[in-house]
Amino acid sequence: MTHRDHERVEKRWQERWKRAGAFETPDLPTGPGYYCLEMLPYPSGRIHMGHVRNYSIGDVVARFQRRRGFAVMHPIGWDALGLPAENAALKRGAHPADWTRKNIEQMRRQLRRLGLSYDWRREFATCDSSYYRWNQWFFLQMWKRGLAYRKDGEVNWCPGCETVLANEQVEAGRCWRCDSPVSRRDLPQWFLRITEYAEQLLDEMDRMPGWPKKVLTLQRNWIGRSEGAEIVFAIEGLETDSRVRVFTTRVDTIYGATALVLALRHPTASAIAERNPEVAAYIEERRAHLARAPAGRAEDAEKTGVDTGFTAVNPFSGESVPVYVADYVLMEYGAGAVMAVPAHDERDYEFAKKYGIPIRTVVIPDDAPAPDGPFTEPGTVVDSGEFSGLPTVDAKAAMAAHAHRECFGGPRTVWRLRDWGISRQRYWGTPIPMIHCGSCGAVPVPEADLPVELPRAVEITGMGGSALSRSEDWLRVTCPGCGADARRETDTMDTFVDSSWYFYRYLDPGNDQAPFDPKRASAWFPIDLYIGGVEHAILHLIYCRFWTRVMRDLGLVDVDEPVVRQLSQGMVIKDGAKMSKSKGNVVDPDAAVSQYGADAVRLYVLFEAPPEKEMDWTDARLKGPARFLRRLARLLPGDTPWLVETKLPDGSETFARADLALRRKTHQTIWRVTRDIGERIHPNTAIAAIMELTGALAARIPRARTEPARRAVREAAETVVSLLNPMAPHLAEELWERLGNSAMLADAPWPVWDEELLREDEVLIILQINGKLRGRLETAAGADREQLIERARQNPGIRRHLEGLTVSKVITVPDRLVNFVAR
RNA sequence: GCGGAAGUGGCGGAACUGGCAGACGCGCUGGAUUUAGGAUCCAGUGGGGCAACCCGUGGGGGUUCGAGUCCCCCCUUUCGCACCA
Incomplete structure (x- = not known):
């Protein structure tokens, strides 16, 4: 495989997977299910390395669990409402909806290029009215139960633009656009009564061992x-x-x-x-x-x-x-x-x-x-x-x-926790489904009238309040209570509302009768693994816990907590600093993929650091994993034509020592990789283990002349490819096929190790005197303690250092060490 | 200020319940091949010493036959929260 082949290979397998519907998941799992979720991206225009890292980690787990026999739910969507779309509208006059759709198109293409194993049929964007209508529906349920209410709240107010500003639009106390000093104003705002759940949310954290301690601590302090x-x-x-x-x-x-x-x-x-x-x-x-x-x-x-x-x-x-x-x-x-x-x-x-x-x-x-x-x-x-x-x-x-x-x-x-103020004086958000009537006060929009859709024709000026408040046609309604002339609420919802329950919608994205079918939720929930950036440790991850509890109390779900295990992945930085346009240190994933291929980029971000740690992107380091893939592609089957014909060991062979050693290494690697991915979620050490096995394999190939030797090699080769599949799926499929397998690797069961082969028969015993290393001893495993001590005494290093000393005690650890305590 | 996390080669990082510190990779050095390479392959690579050895996981104490790992004190770096009574 040459330098440029990756593009062809990757495209080929992406098409195959798509054609075969390889990653499409049934609505209800037939066997055991596994819900692997990554935080959905905001469609800002292009994906960044943080996404690549987040989604690569998730993809490793999803592909792994799939091959372990689980029905894996692995969806993706778009967190598509929010302020940047309005800013873009201001800057270049594009309608927020068009700008957002265009970005989604582009980013979807980028994600597809990475070969992520999503069930794309479940994709949706939170700006679809078919989605946000259920935000509105939830709001009405909460209103009925007194969980949503209106009271005065403090907002940032720009007197120049005569509008409310989000916190991030206030720069050093001044308006980001007109530089007027920002003041605070009391305006009526909508709140959700999260404080009602403060105690439950706090107490439950004692029973959430699958969440990072850091996140739990942050949340505990936040709830206070x-x-x-x-x-x-x-x-x-x-x-x-x-x-x-x-x-x-x-x-x-x-x-x-x-x-x-x-x-x-x-x-x-x-x-x-x-x-x-x-x-x-x-x-x-x-x-x-x-x-x-x-x-x-x-x-x-x-x-x-x-x-x-x-x-x-x-x-x-x-x-x-x-x-x-x-x-x-x-x-x-x-x-x-x-x-x-x-x-x-x-x-x-x-x-x-x-x-x-x-x-x-x-x-x-x-x-x-x-x-x-x-x-x-x-x-x-x-x-x-x-x-x-x-x-x-x-x-x-x-x-x-x-x-x-x-x-x-x-x-x-x-x-310390306050109620959640969800009002935003913005256009590009979910309209809060309330109507203000002169005689009836605040009246809910009847459920049958949902969704309250955003009007398409609005003028976004950034001045004079929300664009909705200037949209007369949309504003005017009759009061559902008394039929008098009334006006719609013009506040829209905080986008954290959208992300508080989107993962339920993936299960049933087309449902127009309910937010989702409770049967599906009950089959798939709780989420087995939820991966996202640490920056969401508090707000998003508390809101979504709150929302699930509200849904539980509404009888929609039967879990208290939405997520069993949470992984907060570290940021991707460059030259010690956060990537940002202003610093000009942004690395574009597309460029890296074009040059080295998706597999290499994935392998690199996975290999460079454990997921929870910060990762410094360094172009030069990308060469390591890229080189490894190229070498592997050359090795298998390379100039080893017999490899394709050779069978796997079937128990009938008698292996030479070196062949047995390779087989041991093979099975030990299966064990290590299975644990590193399945339990620890540390693809970095899994990859290191695979590299080691590849080294042993490469060393053995030219010497494998007998049939048993070749079978051991075949086993090692298949194992390397098979274990590599979650991390570098395209090349793995390609090599799997070249090794003569006709079925897709994505459908192949995950390899299992032979317990017998995990154990070494030859062990290295460490010889110490008073805890200091003085010699080593190769011996058969399970050696008798007394014999071992005797042999240790013969060791030249031990003899030399024991001279003139009196041994008071000997400490042994079976198959590991002999330590003489002497004075 | 309060709370959390982390300090291991030149660099990213390994090290399961205390038991060979530095796996794997980058970089570097030497060699091979090459018109050339920022391509590939082989060997070496924690520091010191000719050597036997000695020293090494931020610093200082301690527990232990034995500590990167456990305990105490300190330093540094980071991330939250920040007049929360």
């Missing part, structure tokens, strides 16, 4: 369960709404509370502001300031606040403490108010120092001296009435219980 207590303080002299709840994880420090601090947006802060112009002015000034601040929080910003003049009663001590309004208290977390304990909290300490709030120590360290600043560790409670003398842990429990008894609070758990 926090155990503490809620305590009610009464504000003195304020008639309306005078009770303020605070959340704390350190109730044990409550006797040290020397202030009550409210968030800027706290209702009580507003009530106070009505009476106190100074407070009102402060709140307004701060909120205006924060509105101008860049998206993301001002982390090291200096804390500011204002003394309201009001006081609140600490229900534990009965003491009155001043009430402040300050910018460091978050309205969205806990109760939106905190008790300030400067002696035992960094932030309160900083705040108290600045405003002269007293610092009162109520917890002392158990063994260390008290620190200069706040003491935030657990210790022993002091000066705290009846609770004095208790260790922190006990005080927490006792005080929370006390609060509960006395009806001014009690134990409470709060979550």
Whole structure:
């Protein structure tokens, strides 16, 4: 096989597979099924190396499991809604739909060139209304159950373009297009009540051994369960709404509370502001300031606040403490108010120092001296009435219980996770199926009217809000409730909605009665392996877990979790940096495939590093795997015509030592590769093992003159080709055929190893004195311990070093080592 | 600051439950073939030493007959989160 042959060979096999429908999967598996899934790509225009890596890894597993006898579900589709399509529309005037379709065409061609074993009949794009109508349907189900609701939410607002901006459109606090300073605005937004599932989502993670620890940790932190207590303080002299709840994880420090601090947006802060112009002015000034601040929080910003003049009663001590309004208290977390304990909290300490709030120590360290600043560790409670003398842990429990008894609070758990805001003021997304009616309010679109399709004729200007809000024909409807004139909701859904359940749709992409047939879901789910980039460790991988639970509660699926095993593959970088157009370090997969072939490119990305690690693309290294493939192609059958005629060993042969050694290597390699792919998902070491076997095979071929020798060679040759198939499928098929096999390798069963041949009969024993290597010993496996020690003593290295020493003990590991402990 | 992960030849990386450190590959050196090669083949390749040997998995301690692997402390690099009470 010459340099240029790969193109012909690869095209040939891609056509064969297609013609034979080799990778088409039945809707319901007849035997055991395996669902191998990779994250679907966004059709940005061209595939990049991250895709090549992701899909190559998935393809290895899919092809492997298929040959192991599973019905393998291995689909692909397009995450086709989203902002870039609108940006393209702005830049070059193409309609988002056309731009997207064109990109899909192009990228599909690129993926096909890689020889991936997808069942292409299941392909769909999330911008198909036949898909997103089910987003809408799910939304309506959630609305019915109170899982979807509308409330004010904060958005990035560009006053220049008069539009809402996504976070990534805000650059250093300014609009990416017109450079106006971006402010924040409260607008009504749609939310999904994911917090309802926070506890389940968190607890289940203890039972998800197939997920990377890293991902689980990220998700745990994101959900952020926090155990503490809620305590009610009464504000003195304020008639309306005078009770303020605070959340704390350190109730044990409550006797040290020397202030009550409210968030800027706290209702009580507003009530106070009505009476106190100074407070009102402060709140307004701060909120205006924060509105101008860049998206993301001002982390090291200096804390500011204002003394309201009001006081609140600490229900534990009965003491009155001043009430402040300050910018460091978050309205969205806990109760939106905190008790300030400067002696035992960094932030309160900083705040108290600045405003002269007293610092009162109520917890002392158990063994260390008290620190200069706040003491935030657990210790022993002091000066705290009846609770004095208790260790922190006990005080927490006792005080929370006390609060509960006395009806001014009690134990409470709060979550960092917020409800999922799905509203986007965009055109190219799933329209939220709601109608606003003057008399009925927000009314759901009747299910029979779904899908609410995106109007094709819109003008995308990037100004003046979403294009939908300017699409009068589309906007105007009659209210399904009262028949009055009404308007459609113009917000569209976050595209994370699309990717939260797409993998169910692959099972039944043509279904127009339901999102999918539950029988199919039950047959294929949970997904056995889900591969994608680490960047989705949190959002996508939590949303899709949430969605599956909602679907479970709707009775659509019978699993709690969608994914058994998750693999977060590392990024592909170049010269130590992320590939990007601006850096000009993008490697185009097509160019590499044209030069070296899909097999070589696949082999390279698989071989270069284990999947979960970052991988630095280096052109020069691609030569290694490419060279290996070329060498193999020359070797088989090459100038070894007898290879095609030779049979496989059938047990009747008597093998010479070298032939037996080759057979051992063959079977050991089957074992290793099976484990490396099937269990560890480390194609890199699988490939190394195959290369080793190839080396042994190549060395043996010219010496194989007897029939048994040739059979051993034939076995090794077939094995190399067969094991290589998941990684380099085209060349493997080609060589398999050249070796005289008529059936496709894709349909051939995965090789099995002979246990007998796994074991070496000759072993190398390591000889040590006090753990230091002093000699080696070749011997038959299973040698007797005493004999082994005797033979070890004869070893020149051992004899020399044992001279003058007394052996106190000999440690042996059967078939491995003899270690003399001597002094 | 909090939390996680990782530090092994010139480079990417191997090393199952503690038992030959450096598999496999890139690169490099020497040789062969070649008009030429950024093609191919053979041999070598952790460091030091003529050698026997000695030293080597970020640094320092420890456990063990034996540590890349287990425990403690430190350093570095990375990735999340970031006023979450």
